Amino acid sequence: MQIRTLLAIGAGLAMLSIASFANAVKPEDNQATREKGKQIYEQACLFCHGAEGKGDGPAGWFIGRYESPRPRDFAGGSYKFRSTPSGELPTDQDLFRTVTQGIPSNMPPFSGLSEEERWQVIAYVKTFNQAFKGAKPTALVLPNPPGPPSDAGIENGRKTYIKYGCQNCHGDNGYGDGKEALDGNLKDTYGLMISPGDLTERASLKNGSSAQALYRSIMTGLDGTPMPSYADTIGGNDKDVWDLVYYILTLSQEKP
């Protein structure tokens, strides 16, 4: 259990390192950068996200037609994967992370593009939504995880799982089979049916499965979905959240 948890922490730290390095090669957001980004977008993104970024590309027409998720509507839709508070735009770093990692079962990782190319396409994607103009999205403070969890901490995490109502959607054992899911009550902001994450399958978690990624998802929520942000209501009770994160990691059946 502790080895798996340490691996999850290690993966998170590795991603932080990648993100820090990526920031070092980020080109200036100017017309030339956006023009290059447009060329990449038309090759790599348009097929799903559409020429105007509305999530209505040739493939986007049928992807998510009857069940969430649809390809992201860059022009006005919600951004699920952020480090910012609920309802806010993502940071550039958030967009870079999603482009680099992809989204399990939905979007391939574009790590085949150079880092500069990824930044260029991000600069272009932001032109679809006027809200980005002049905006400076600010990430929540997402601390590094504390040391390896204790059994008492895991037990507190289990209680927190119930206190925060996680079982309503994710189920008692994290399989994504909570009552709200089974009753078909969970819908995205377009009214499409949406399934909660299966917490026992780390690889399937769309916003990442490292300890940091889980912490981030709990704090920011996933906009466009029923998953709410807990950042405000828990008011700095970090210990409960980390205990919850470690408890969720114990639900995974994956071997280290």
Next chain:
Amino acid sequence: MAGRFAMSVQALVRLLSVAVPVVMIGLACWSPLLATPQSSSESTGPVIVGRVLYRGPVPAPIQIEVNRDPDVCGRTMSMTTLSVDAAIHGLQNAVVHVELGVGEVSAGIIASTPVIVQNKQCRFHPHVAAALMGAEVQIINDDPVMHNTNIIVDNSTALNVAMVAGGNTIKKRLKKSGLHFVKCNVHKFMQAYRLVFADPYFDQTTETGQFSIAGVSPGLHRITVWHETLGVMEKDVQVPARGTVIVDLEYK
């Protein structure tokens, strides 16, 4: 005789000492009613007053079976989406907005009134409210169970926050205008609406369907009415430079 006169004077003084304040208080209380909209509008420009009416059939409240937390929410939930005053057919909880052109909206108006979203007995209170963009929304959970408050504008999340039992009041700014649909994903029957405008020319109808909107500029303006189940209705109104325009808006 002199004594009786003195007693009469004393009685008169006592009578006046009681009667004058009573009359003054009475006048003070009546003054808003006695003042005509014409006089009150002279300093602030024209006023649009009126009623939103509905004479159609009013459905009985819907009884929804509660599938979660019945100890707090009850076994069934009675939902009334159409509240009409039986005597004058006034429609409650409609939101009336006067649309002004570019340059006609007063600048520098600051939203000072907070917008409340109270989770109480598995309902959002109030069910409908109108607000100025930039206002602070305060979300409160008074229930001993968890809710979430998921506010959606134009198919996009404006705010989705977990409301743990006993958790903090959450305070955020309303950054977008438009119809804000408020829902709880834990209790699917919990729904509410906040209508957010970029200008202050709106009002929400009272129990008798009345509204009043002051401060609009003279000219031809379109009035838009929104209601949860009856939808949107529009009417053009000519607003004079001064005085009161009386407008009755009826859902057919």
